[in-house]
Amino acid sequence: xxxxxxPGLLEAAVPDLNGVRILVVEDCWHVGSAVKxxxxxxxxxxxxxxxxTAAAERLISEQTPDVALVDLSLRGGERADVLIDQLxxxxxxxxxxxxYAALAPGxxxxxxxxxxxxxxxxxxxxxxxxxxxxx
Numbered sequence: 213x214x215x216x217x218x219p220g221l222l223e224a225a226v227p228d229l230n231g232v233r234i235l236v237v238e239d240c241w242h243v244g245s246a247v248k249x250x251x252x253x254x255x256x257x258x259x260x261x262x263x264x265t266a267a268a269e270r271l272i273s274e275q276t277p278d279v280a281l282v283d284l285s286l287r288g289g290e291r292a293d294v295l296i297d298q299l300x301x302x303x304x305x306x307x308x309x310x311x312y313a314a315l316a317p318g319x320x321x322x323x324x325x326x327x328x329x330x331x332x333x334x335x336x337x338x339x340x341x342x343x344x345x346x347x
Contacts, residue, residue, distance in 0.1 A: 227338035229256035234337075235277035236260035237268045237295065238309065239287040243328070247281060250330060254337075263287045265295040277304055279321075279340055281333075284310040296320065305340045307333075 234256045238244035244261025251258045259277060262268040264287050268280075280299050282292050292308075296319050299306050306319070311326040322336045 227254060227334055227341060229254040229337065229341065231255075231257070232279065232337075232341055233257045233259070233275060233277040235262070235268065235271055235280040235282075235299075235304075237262045237265075237280060237282040237286070237292060239263040239283060239285075243283075243309075243326075247328070247333070250333075251337075254334070264290060265292060268292075268295055269298075272299070272302075276302060279305045279307065279337065281307045281309055284308055285312075293319075305343075307336055307340070 229251060232255075234251050236244055236247050236251070236258060238247065238261045241261070241263075244263075248258045248261055259271040259275065260268070262271055268282075277299075282296055282299070284292050284296075286292055296306050296308065300319055305321040308320040308323045309326060309328060310323065321340055324332060324336065
């Protein structure tokens with residue numbers, strides 16, 4: 213994850229995520245923790261990071277998220293395609309985070325390539341949460 217260092221620029225771009233439930237599904241502890249910290253700093257209610265689909269499904273059963281950030285390739289070579297389909301069927305907006313794999317159009321609200329750019333992630337979340345509030 214690339215972090216912005218210019219003061220003021222990031223603050224101006226930070227979306228208000230207060231009350232937004234976000235699930236983080238990422239098998240790399242460092243990336244998952246950094247994303248969680250960033251989202252919490254923006255006011256989001258963050259579940260995870262979950263490193264497997266089973267762990268993510270447990271978190272989803274406790275509370276359905278508004279948005280999910282999902283790495284397509286998880287621990288032990290597991291792919292998150294089925295999890296993404298389940299989230300999509302529940303009406304959860306999914307942002308796929310991947311280093312290399314492609315995803316069929318329509319399953320994800322957005323696809324971000326690793327390394328994740330902080331500003332791009334926040335802009336994507338701003339767009340998705342604005343769309344949700346318009347519903």
